[in-house]
Amino acid sequence: TAFIELNQKGIVEPMVAEGDYRQFLGFRVLAVDGSMVMLPHTEETSKTFGTIAYTNGKDKQPGEHCYGTASVLYDVLNRIAVDATLAPAKAYEVDLAIAHLQHTIATDLLLMDRNYPSYRMMAELCHRQRAFVIRCTAHSFNTARQLAKGKGLASQVVTIIPPDGHKADIR
Numbered sequence: 001t002a003f004i005e006l007n008q009k010g011i012v013e014p015m016v017a018e019g020d021y022r023q024f025l026g027f028r029v030l031a032v033d034g035s036m037v038m039l040p041h042t043e044e045t046s047k048t049f050g051t052i053a054y055t056n057g058k059d060k061q062p063g064e065h066c067y068g069t070a071s072v073l074y075d076v077l078n079r080i081a082v083d084a085t086l087a088p089a090k091a092y093e094v095d096l097a098i099a100h101l102q103h104t105i106a107t108d109l110l111l112m113d114r115n116y117p118s119y120r121m122m123a124e125l126c127h128r129q130r131a132f133v134i135r136c137t138a139h140s141f142n143t144a145r146q147l148a149k150g151k152g153l154a155s156q157v158v159t160i161i162p163p164d165g166h167k168a169d170i171r
Helices: 002-018 043-049 093-103 119-127 142-148 164-170
Strands: 028-038 051-055 062-075 080-088 108-112 131-134
Touching (some): 080 093, 119 131
């Protein structure tokens, strides 16, 4: 849309080209996050974005609301949206985050929350040679947990093997 193009051409691209932006240890710090957004319940929005069923707590009356999944790649230090999208309600946040990667550069540090530590996301980031920090649940990635507890080596490279059912999808 016009607003997305205006943001890209008028703000983000000139800022990056001129190198005129705040950094942390030489990195532009970008955060990726998504959120469900309630949309007006019309036939057109329902068809485009989809609905999510609900029941209210008291009377258990079923219904549905029209929602979209918003995803934003945000420059934390410079306080600007680098990229944003509004996708259907049932969109996978990792797919939306991967689409944002086309707007990143080699000197970016990407921060992501617990919805993002999939093998596919990390493989995409490594393939594009992007630095990243992804918050994980306490029960995932045993090597990282041990490292955080001060056990084992102070620094190490870990090979993550894709789940059997997903190997073909990742190639």
